[in-house]
Amino acid sequence: VPSFDLALRYPASGTLCRIRVARGGLSGLGPWTKRTTGAHRVAVVSDHHVSALFGESAVRGLRRSGIDAALVTVPAGERTKSVLHLERLWRQFSEIGLVRSDAIVAMGGGVVGDLAGFAAATWLRGVPWVNVPTSVVAQVDSAIGGKTAIDVAGGKNLAGSFHQPAGVLIDPDALVTLPDREFRAGLAEVVKTGMAVDAGLFRWLERHAGHVLAREPDALLEIVRRAVRAKSRVVIGDEREREAGGRTALNFGHTVGHGLESVFGLRRLRHGEAVAIGMHVAAILSASVAGLPLAEQERLDALLERLGLPIAIPPGVRVAVLGAAIRRDKKRDRSGTRWVLTPRVGHASVPRLISGRRVRAALCEAGAWA
C-alpha cells in the first residue's frame, strides 16, 4: 500500500511527532496509537458525522491492539470549538478515568482536532494525543504543527495551546465521502501553502486539478503528501509562530479570511472560501506593494476558480465593516495588522504594515462596497 512516513523532531520543544499518510491508514489506528503514545486507555473524540462513519471501527481497531477505548462524540460545526464543549470533554475524561499515561485520539476535521487537541493539552496539564484528520483542511493543513484552540467571545482561536500530537494518521481515502462544497473549500489551504512556500506544490495542483476534483485516490494521496511535507518544513523551524518566523507565511490570505468569517459569523462562507477570497485580496496588495507580477496574480485567481472557489467579496459587505473586523484579528501587534504578501508564487514576505488607504482600495477592487 502506498504510504509516506515522516518523523518531525521540533528543536524548540524537543517533541517528536510521527506522521503517516497512507491509503486505508485508518485500519491501522490501533498499532499506530500504541506505537506513538504507548497508551493503555484512550478517549476517541469525534463529531457525530465522522463518528457514524468511522467511530465503531476505530474503537474496534484500538481494542484489538489491547487499548481500552471509549468513544466521545461532539456536535459537528465550528460552534463546538467552545469552552462549553471543552469542559464537557474534561468531565468525560474524568469519568473515563484517563490518567497521565493515557491518551486522546481526535478523529475528525479541524474543529475536532482543535478542540480535542486543546483538551489533551490541558487535561492533567497535558496528555499525549493522536490526530486522525478526516477533512481536507485538517489533512493538508491544520493537523500539522500542533496548534490547538477554541473560540471565545471576541474571536476565533483566541484560547489554545501549542501541543504537538505524538502521532498524526492521515488516510486520504476518508476524503471520498465528503460533500463537494466542503471538499473544494479545503483545497484553498493547499493553494495557500503552494502560494506562500512551495511553488512545486502550486504547479502540481495546476496540472492535476482535474484528477484531484475527480477524487482519484492516487491524486488525493499525492496532494496530501505534498502539502504535509511542505507544511512540515515550515513549522519545524518555527514551532511557536514567532513574530517574524517562517510560520507566519502560512497566514497568507487569512487576514481578510478571518475578517470575512467574523462579519458573516461562520455561516455563509466556509473557512476555505473565506481564505480563497482573502488570497485574492492579498494578491492585489502584493501586486501593488510587493512586486507580484500580474501573470502570477492571474495564475492564483485562475487556479482558485478552476477549483470552484470564490475570489470576490460577496455583495453587500462594506469596506468599513470588513476593515474593522480585520483590525480586531489576533494576528496584530501594537502597531497594527501585519499582512503576509507574496512577491511570487512559492514565496511570502515577512508580515508588514499596509496603509489603510491601500487596504481599502484592495477591498474595493475585490468587490467590497464603499
Added chain:
Amino acid sequence: VPSFDLALRYPASGTLCRIRVARGGLSGLGPWTKRTTGAHRVAVVSDHHVSALFGESAVRGLRRSGIDAALVTVPAGERTKSVLHLERLWRQFSEIGLVRSDAIVAMGGGVVGDLAGFAAATWLRGVPWVNVPTSVVAQVDSAIGGKTAIDVAGGKNLAGSFHQPAGVLIDPDALVTLPDREFRAGLAEVVKTGMAVDAGLFRWLERHAGHVLAREPDALLEIVRRAVRAKSRVVIGDEREREAGGRTALNFGHTVGHGLESVFGLRRLRHGEAVAIGMHVAAILSASVAGLPLAEQERLDALLERLGLPIAIPPGVRVAVLGAAIRRDKKRDRSGTRWVLTPRVGHASVPRLISGRRVRAALCEAGAWA
C-alpha cells in the same frame, strides 16, 4: 535592602524564569515586569482582598514604568479556580486588547496564580506572565515551578498547563497582613519541602519557629528564601513532573491532603491543614514500610504542632470514605495510588504502591473512623 535573585533556566523547555525575593519588593513591580516580559500592556489579575491592599499601587507602579496596566479582580477563594472565571479572564483580555507581546501579572495567593497563570498559558496560545505571590503557600511553594490549573468536576487541578512565569516577584512583607490561621496553614508547605528534600530547611524552621510565628520580617525573608531555593533545585530538573522524577517528592503529604479536601469540599480545612494531616499519615506509613525512625516521625509531629497545625484526621471521617477519595486522586496510574514516603527528614523515596490494608491501618491510627 536584603534581597535574593535567582535565574532558573529549565533545560527541558529552555524557558528562563527570574525569581526575586525582596523585602518591599512590591514597590519595584513596574521595572521588574518591564525587565522580565518587555510588555507594553498588562492585565493585573488579583482577588478582591489582595486588590484592596495592593491593587492601586501595583497599577501606579506599572504605569510609572510606561506599562499600560488594567486591573482585573476575581472573587477570593478556591471556587474561583473554575472554568467560569477562566472564561471571564479570556473575555477581559479580549476587551483590554492583549496581544502576544503583552503580559499578565498575577497578584495574590495560589488561587490567583493558578487561575491567571492558566489564562496566560492559553490566551493566544500563551503569553508571558509575572507571578506576584502574596500568601505563604504561594510564596514558599506554588509560585515556583510553572504549574497552573483550575478545578473541574471530579477534582482539583484536573485541567491546567505547565507555563513558566517570566518573572516571580516575592515580597515577604506582604505576609504581615495575613490572618493568623492562613499564615500558619501556609507553613505546612515549608515543613513538607524540608521533610521531603531539605533537612537544613526543616532544622532551620525547628530552631526559628518562634521568630517565624511572630512574623519578624527578617525571619520571613529567610524562610521564604530557603523554601524558594529548595523548591527551585527540585523543579529545575523535572519541569513536567515525570513519573519517577524528583518533583514527585513535593507531593509528600498531599495524597491524604487532597483526599481530605475532597471529603470536606474545601471548606472545613485549609489546604495547608489538610497537608499537615496528610504528612502525619505519610509518616506513619513511612515508619511502617520505609524505615523512618520513630524519633524523626516525632520531630515532624512536634514541628507541626508547634506551628499550630492539626495532625489528626478530624472526628467523623470514615476510613472507607477517605480511602475512596484518595483512590480518585489524579496522582495515580493504571496500577493505583502511588505514595511518597520518607526514610528520614530531608529525603523522599520514589512514589510506591502501598497495600490497602496498610493504608487503612494508617488512616485509623491518624484518627479516621472504622
